[in-house]
Amino acid sequence: MGDPLNHRDNPLRIGLVGAGQISGAYLRTFPRLANLRLTAVADLDLERAKAAAADVPGARALALPELYAADDVDLVLNLTVPAAHAEVAHAAIAAGKHLYGEKPLAATTAEARAVLDAAERAGVRVGCAPDTVLGTGVQTARAALDAGDIGAPVAATAFMTTPGHERWHPAPEFYYRPGGGPLLDMGPYYLTALVTLLGPVRRVTGFSSTVRSTRTIESGPRAGTDFPVEVATHVTGVLEHASGALSTLVMSFEVWAAQLPRIEIYGTAGSLSVPDPNGFDGQVRLFRAEGDRWEDLPVRGGYAGASRGYGVADLARGLAAGTPHRASGQLAQHVLDVMESLLAAGESGHAVPVTTDCERPAAVPAGARPEEA
Incomplete structure (x- = not known):
């Protein structure tokens, strides 16, 4: 995994998996978030991955194994179909990457627990939509x-x-x-x-x-x-x-x-x-x-002005500050x-x-920006 994020001049480097329709919303948001930088895109359709990467300066299309192994990917953004969420999550975590996924985290609560347990053992963070x-x-x-x-x-x-x-x-x-x-x-x-x-x-x-x-x-x-x-x-x-x-x-x-x-x-x-x-x-x-x-x-x-991807930026903020992220x-x-x-x-x-529990996420103060820890 790349160097830890410690200030806004050292953005969290994102590898996007799944360049389908929802990926466009994230790609439109990322350019205005200073603590994120998209570096790689992978998709089962390589041409679709290339098309998504072509619109982002410095990003490139990779095969999945290459993206997981890339030194310039700190977090895997999992935008695959729900049935593949757990599989991609485990592969990313095994490679030492942080993870943020579209909802649901996995197909079942048991599968979600396995993802979180794997992340805890690996010492990486897991975030998940919705960040609305x-x-x-x-x-x-x-x-x-x-x-x-x-x-x-x-x-x-x-x-x-x-x-x-x-x-x-x-x-x-x-x-x-x-x-x-x-x-x-x-x-x-x-x-x-x-x-x-x-x-x-x-x-x-x-x-x-x-x-x-x-x-x-x-x-x-x-x-x-x-x-x-x-x-x-x-x-x-x-x-x-x-x-x-x-x-x-x-x-x-x-x-x-x-x-x-x-x-x-x-x-x-x-x-x-x-x-x-x-x-x-x-x-x-x-x-x-x-x-x-x-x-x-x-x-x-x-x-203010938030859109899909702000949950990823809030995770990056939490890494920088050493505090919990909200869309966990x-x-x-x-x-x-x-x-x-x-x-x-x-x-x-x-x-x-309901056998699981979670902390009520911290409030977001008025005027806050996720790229400012």
Whole structure:
């Protein structure tokens, strides 16, 4: 592994694995983050890797074994398909590289634990998306909570509803196979936000349903094609946080239209409306017990102008400062465990304990920049 990062003039050198669609969002962000530098790109399609590297001065396309062995790669950015996440993670860790991956960290909680155990033995860090919670939306809500603006948090609601991705996606089958569904697809954004705001979850209960056994593709060259549904398409759950707060979660591919909040938090002295956790910013609104209307809050926390890749920069900041990074592997593992436990509760009809734990990530102060330790 390369020399450790110790100041912003010594950027963390990134080797990107998986130059698919999501890689473009990271590549657009990296140039404005002074503590990161992309040096290598690998993909099963070498021409695609070359095309991605060509747009970044100093970067080159490599075969996977070459990228893992490269002296100028400190961290492997894992943007492969979810089924390959654990395999790439273990290869990177075995090569002594730090790791940051797209969600989920692995296909199962057990696989995620194996990745974290391997990283601990190797003495390297693991980070994982989503990093949307580092933006001004969730972090302004976090600042309001920490300031006691709504008193002690009592409960929260979180809703993600859509009629289904087959309406717009030309090849939506993977959303309806094991590993897909509304909870595993979109749940990480909502659950990571809830844990960032209210802390870890210790127990869940809930129910799930699969209303239709088949769906029909509605757009693209295969429009009209039927395909099977193999997962729950509506999940309703209740999360018991270690703090005692209760969150109600609805994740659905069965709702045509709804006028529901993305996330709201209810406290002993007021309520807080949190913007879409699938984005980095948005308006946070506060209702005080002594007031008579909702008020818009100014930005009070978070990385301004954040986009995909800020979690990697925050990891680099943590390395430089010798402090924990926020979009951590432990947080990602806990969220994955919560989702698996919810699905198990839906199957059994009983409450299921969440056996993993994580620290509530540190808040991001207003005006902070991830490249400044």
